[in-house]
Amino acid sequence: MSKRKKVDAFFKKKDVSNLEIKILVAVETNVDTSMSDEHPSKCSRIQSEEIDHNPGSRKQICEFPINKQDEIQRTYLKEGPYQPENIDYPYNNDTHRRRFQVSWFESHRGWLEYSPSVDAIYCLPCYLFGKKPIGHPGSDAFISTGFNNWKKVSERMNCPLICHVGKDPNSPHKIDVKCCEDLKNYSQHIVKLIEKQTSKELENNRVWLKTSIKCARWLAFQACAFRGHDESLDSKNRGNFIELIKFASTFNNKVASVVLEIAPRNAKYTSPTIQKEILHILASNVRNAIREEIGDAKFCILVNEARDESKRKQMAIILRFVEKNGFIKERFFHVVHVRDTTALTLKNEICVVLSRYNLHIENIRGQGYD
Incomplete structure (x- = not known):
């Protein structure tokens, strides 16, 4: 820091x-x-063998180390759903010879995935943020086991793909989609x-x-x-x-x-x-400016003792010098509170002030006192 x-x-x-x-x-x-809305990529720290884009053979998110899960999820989101289109989708074994249709990618773009190795479909947001698979029949169809009962897929409302999305705005799928959006939207972190x-x-x-x-x-x-x-x-x-x-x-x-x-x-x-x-800093800047104005020139000092409103004794120091253009200048330089006005006290305080601003006593060419 x-x-x-x-x-x-x-x-x-x-x-x-x-x-x-x-x-x-x-x-x-x-x-x-101005801050970049792009989150710094951490994908380079993830081993390439840890990422398997085939949903039928990849490990579940819960199987990764807890400190890597966030990076794994971000990597999968960056790549998007696995949607192979230029392949020959196999027919199932029923009498109607049904198979996966590539048009389903378009109607369910953003979450639908297909695994050629197991001929089944999956949901990417639910895989990334869904609950840990529990092994009950049907509960993990779009997460771990995959869905391939093609005869049930239709354009009607009871289609398994439509039912998986759900009508409720707080359905598990829509909650997982919102989690994906929050992870990608780094500006809201x-x-x-x-x-x-x-x-x-x-x-x-x-x-x-x-x-x-x-x-x-x-x-x-x-x-x-x-x-x-x-x-x-x-x-x-x-x-x-x-x-x-x-x-x-x-x-x-x-x-x-x-x-x-x-x-x-x-x-x-x-x-x-x-x-x-603030006043102390202003005064310090004024004295520094006076010191620069004097430079290496010879100078005189004028000293006067007085008392302020609180009856404290104070010594005023004025510097008189010839500046670089040949004009005589007098600058009020400092006010020093002193315990008494004896010669030794005033002499010591004058030496302290001059040495603090690197004004050499041997350059003094005149002194004036009240």
Whole structure:
């Protein structure tokens, strides 16, 4: 099983312009849900001597190993009923000299088989999916023993061939025919249905995750608050992030069908944890873009200490450098929470940040502090 992708896998870098840093959040939306309706053939693993197309001499399905029966059944279905036509059908021994008629293949096409070795007819679906032969007279005529009482075959309703098919939609023969159709129709197999359902879930996950990412980008670009004082379902204002998702869903029916209350409770992608993770990835991509913009150029650092709303001490780091076209740039690079504002603490945190992004201290050509 492949390793599950993290949210970071949805982001890709884009070339940085001279005026601003743009982050491209690329979400994979093209899901390959096209699956072949043809079941992969397993017939090559079956020995050719195990398959006998003559219904009068072949083994019963129950005599094959249980782990091979499904492959055997599929092989017989692929070949179809055994219907030899260009042969001389023998007469029986009664006074009326009756014999098998090739026209019966046409009137009962799809299931009727003939065995030249025993001069008898069989039913392929009943052979494949019928109950295990029990040896009672007449009960296994079209499965194991064969039927060859030609004088009873006629076009009337009491014809043994018509009676074998049965009028009841749930007759044993029709049930076996339905089993053959289900075996051939691989697109309806439970495994295929699960694959389709899983692909649909992946597509929906990408839609509402992409919506959350775009909304988070817009709020971050506009420097707007994400959270609201009351984010419950009864609230008239659930905060900028959720309200922006609701606003986006009004213009896109596909988004409206998967986000917020319609999404699974364990995968809404609107929780504070998800918001912070998206912002963390955006910030990481911005810093990586700034690092690429600096390249091997010399740079200066500007450091300032302040406190946030929670009274936590934090250090802001700004990089000043000359980019490749000769223009001076100043980029807000990082905010680091520190336990105190002593020189040693600030020095250690600055070194950690610069080394994390492979910015060498020997390339510093200026320092500015408050």
